[in-house]
Amino acid sequence: MSQSGVQVDAECVSKFNELKLGKSIKYIIYKLSDDFGTIVVEETGSDKDWDNFREKLVNAKTKSKQGKEGKGPRYAVYDFEYELASGEGTRNKITFIAWSPDDAGIGPKMTYASSKDALKRALNGIAAEVQANDEDDIEYNTILAKFAKGK
Amino acid sequence: MASQTLTSSMQPTDVYGGDEVSAIILDPGFSSVRAGFAGEDTPKSFVSSYYGVNEGGQVFGDDAIHNPLAGLDIRNPMSKEGIVEDWDTATRLWEYAITSRLTSFKQADPRNNGLNDDLKDLDVEMDGVEEGEKPLEEHPLLMTETAWNSPKNRERAIEIAMESWGCPAFWLARNSVLAAFGAGKATALVVDVGASTASVLAIHDGLILKKSIQKSHLAGNWLSSQIRTLFATSEPKVELVPHYTIMSKTPVDAGAPAQATYRTYEKEVTDSFRALEEERVLTEFKESVVQVWTGPGRLNSPMQAGMTNLEYAKSQPGRVFEMPDGYNQMWGGERFTVAEGMWDERAALPVAGEQPVQKGQTISEMVKASVNAVDMDLRSQLLQNIVVTGGTTLVNGFTDRLNNELTVMYPSARIKIQAAGLTAERRFGSWIGGSILGSLGTFHQMWISKKEFEEFGSSVVEKRCK
Numbered sequence: 340m341s342q343s344g345v346q347v348d349a350e351c352v353s354k355f356n357e358l359k360l361g362k363s364i365k366y367i368i369y370k371l372s373d374d375f376g377t378i379v380v381e382e383t384g385s386d387k388d389w390d391n392f393r394e395k396l397v398n399a400k401t402k403s404k405q406g407k408e409g410k411g412p413r414y415a416v417y418d419f420e421y422e423l424a425s426g427e428g429t430r431n432k433i434t435f436i437a438w439s440p441d442d443a444g445i446g447p448k449m450t451y452a453s454s455k456d457a458l459k460r461a462l463n464g465i466a467a468e469v470q471a472n473d474e475d476d477i478e479y480n481t482i483l484a485k486f487a488k489g490k
Numbered sequence: 491m492a493s494q495t496l497t498s499s500m501q502p503t504d505v506y507g508g509d510e511v512s513a514i515i516l517d518p519g520f521s522s523v524r525a526g527f528a529g530e531d532t533p534k535s536f537v538s539s540y541y542g543v544n545e546g547g548q549v550f551g552d553d554a555i556h557n558p559l560a561g562l563d564i565r566n567p568m569s570k571e572g573i574v575e576d577w578d579t580a581t582r583l584w585e586y587a588i589t590s591r592l593t594s595f596k597q598a599d600p601r602n603n604g605l606n607d608d609l610k611d612l613d614v615e616m617d618g619v620e621e622g623e624k625p626l627e628e629h630p631l632l633m634t635e636t637a638w639n640s641p642k643n644r645e646r647a648i649e650i651a652m653e654s655w656g657c658p659a660f661w662l663a664r665n666s667v668l669a670a671f672g673a674g675k676a677t678a679l680v681v682d683v684g685a686s687t688a689s690v691l692a693i694h695d696g697l698i699l700k701k702s703i704q705k706s707h708l709a710g711n712w713l714s715s716q717i718r719t720l721f722a723t724s725e726p727k728v729e730l731v732p733h734y735t736i737m738s739k740t741p742v743d744a745g746a747p748a749q750a751t752y753r754t755y756e757k758e759v760t761d762s763f764r765a766l767e768e769e770r771v772l773t774e775f776k777e778s779v780v781q782v783w784t785g786p787g788r789l790n791s792p793m794q795a796g797m798t799n800l801e802y803a804k805s806q807p808g809r810v811f812e813m814p815d816g817y818n819q820m821w822g823g824e825r826f827t828v829a830e831g832m833w834d835e836r837a838a839l840p841v842a843g844e845q846p847v848q849k850g851q852t853i854s855e856m857v858k859a860s861v862n863a864v865d866m867d868l869r870s871q872l873l874q875n876i877v878v879t880g881g882t883t884l885v886n887g888f889t890d891r892l893n894n895e896l897t898v899m900y901p902s903a904r905i906k907i908q909a910a911g912l913t914a915e916r917r918f919g920s921w922i923g924g925s926i927l928g929s930l931g932t933f934h935q936m937w938i939s940k941k942e943f944e945e946f947g948s949s950v951v952e953k954r955c956k
């Protein structure tokens with residue numbers, strides 16, 4: 340349950356359903372609208388390169404209530420593809436990422452963390468979730484290691 | 491659930507809609523009450539939870555309670571577990587915290603603002619108070635509570651807000667959840683060391699996992715009692731001299747007897763008053779002298795052949811502490827020993843009238859028990875999302891030691907501790923979290939409205955505030 344009352348825009352779900360079809364969309368980045376009232380789609384992408392996607396999170400910005408721009412949290416869904424260690428082909432995991440860099444302001448951090456569940460619950464079919472607070476947490480290998488452990 | 495959030499027509503219709511007026515955030519703790527307007531960075535009102543009682547009735551606030559002339563008996567409405575025990579007084583203390591500092595706050599009727607008048611008189615007068623005179627009737631109120639608050643206490647809180655104060659809307663938020671959110675985490679292991687209680691608990695997707703709650707008394711008050719033992723057992727004994735006893739002092743050499751002129755009072759102060767004033771000196775000592783052995787290992791464990799960590803610590807530069815009477819001395823290894831019992835029960839100094847510290851009460855063991863109480867799948871995630879909060883975690887070296895203890899306890903796990911660098915965020919973390927939530931335009935969806943309260947009664951708080 341959301342603990343902030345923040346709403347989820349309908350497009351958040353429709354884009355997610357497109358991603359689930361596994362054809363065109365590789366990832367979706369969500370953000371809070373400027374008035375912190377609604378979770379909206381910021382962008383979707385088909386680029387398969389994890390590092391490009393990661394770069395977008397690392398560079399994400401948010402305005403504080405005083406209008407000062409600083410690092411910004413985001414939510415994202417990524418259709419994570421990885422090779423099985425046994426060499427038996429590839430697997431896909433639709434992964435929800437709650438990105439909230441430690442050096443973002445407390446206002447955005449608070450609002451994103453307390454609203455996360457509203458979005459997560461609106462999206463049906465998430466296989467894994469990653470809570471990430473520093474750049475290491477969203478290294479491809481960090482996430483891969485998580486899945487390799489069966490988690 | 492999911493689709494409900496998508497259409498505005500499905501939103502509850504009786505939501506509280508008065509968002510032009512700032513909500514008030516009230517964060518009561520054992521040592522202090524934090525109160526202020528939502529949207530502000532720090533609480534405007536920061537009031538001691540201790541209050542004084544004399545023949546004239548009760549007095550609240552730092553200007554009143556530290557007066558040695560008033561013949562005050564000092565008490566606290568909170569229990570040793572940091573939850574409300576004496577509701578009548580707590581209500582008045584909070585009213586004081588709100589009305590004394592939050593200036594744009596509507597002036598309460600002096601007959602019922604509860605300030606410094608006798609309890610019996612108040613009860614009588616409350617009966618005669620008209621609807622229109624309630625002190626908070628324009629402001630929604632967001633209150634914080636501990637994870638172990640009782641259902642009865644939760645209902646009592648909404649009753650006071652709605653019935654006694656006339657709040658148009660109310661919300662009750664868990665202080666640990668607010669601290670985790672403020673660190674950008676919906677899932678976290680929260681280590682909160684305040685004045686009365688040290689606690690460790692797991693939060694998953696914004697909800698406290700009940701079975702993970704661990705708490706003990708190894709917090710600020712306990713640390714104060716460790717320092718008392720240290721002073722009493724020093725050779726020679728160190729006198730704990732509060733400020734109010736001193737008229738003037740002359741500087742003396744380290745370790746030399748104090749040369750001060752003392753104040754005398756016609757009426758002897760009470761023991762509880764003296765204890766409160768001693769506590770202020772102890773707090774200064776905690777802030778400037780006490781040091782946690784950061785590791786590796788424990789203070790009493792061997793470092794190298796023939797030398798323990800304590801012996802090494804003793805060889806390090808010490809810190810000077812000056813008592814209000816001018817007595818001063820250098821504290822070396824001892825400044826480490828007072829905090830060691832938080833981590834190593836065998837190192838705790840004995841406190842008169844108290845049971846020896848148990849292993850399970852130490853911070854590290856509480857983390858272990860808390861983590862072990864949750865699903866295997868969640869454990870590694872919790873260990874890399876540890877949030878440290880509460881005033882006593884500001885004691886030097888706390889976070890480093892926690893990190894060292896946990897690294898030894900979980901050699902193959904990734905340990906990551908998040909502790910706000912700003913003192914204000916560490917001490918007021920839950921107030922600040924409440925302030926941000928309460929100022930969100932969307933939070934009007936959350937508030938329990940007066941109408942809801944009238945319709946469903948106080949048990950609505952159990953259903954709505956999880």
Ligand SMILES: Nc1ncnc2c1ncn2[C@@H]1O[C@H](COP(=O)(O)OP(=O)(O)OP(=O)(O)O)[C@@H](O)[C@H]1O
Nearest residue numbers: 519520521522572684685686687710880881882884
């Ligand atoms: N810099 C510091 N170093 C050590 N201890 C400190 C420091 N600052 C405050 N404290 C201690 O922190 C405690 C107050 O912390 P906090 O405000 O978190 O407690 P509280 O919320 O009022 O109490 P509780 O959580 O037990 O209800 C006091 O015991 C105080 O002595």
Ligand SMILES: [Mg+2]
Nearest residue numbers: 519520684880
């Ligand atoms: Mg507290």
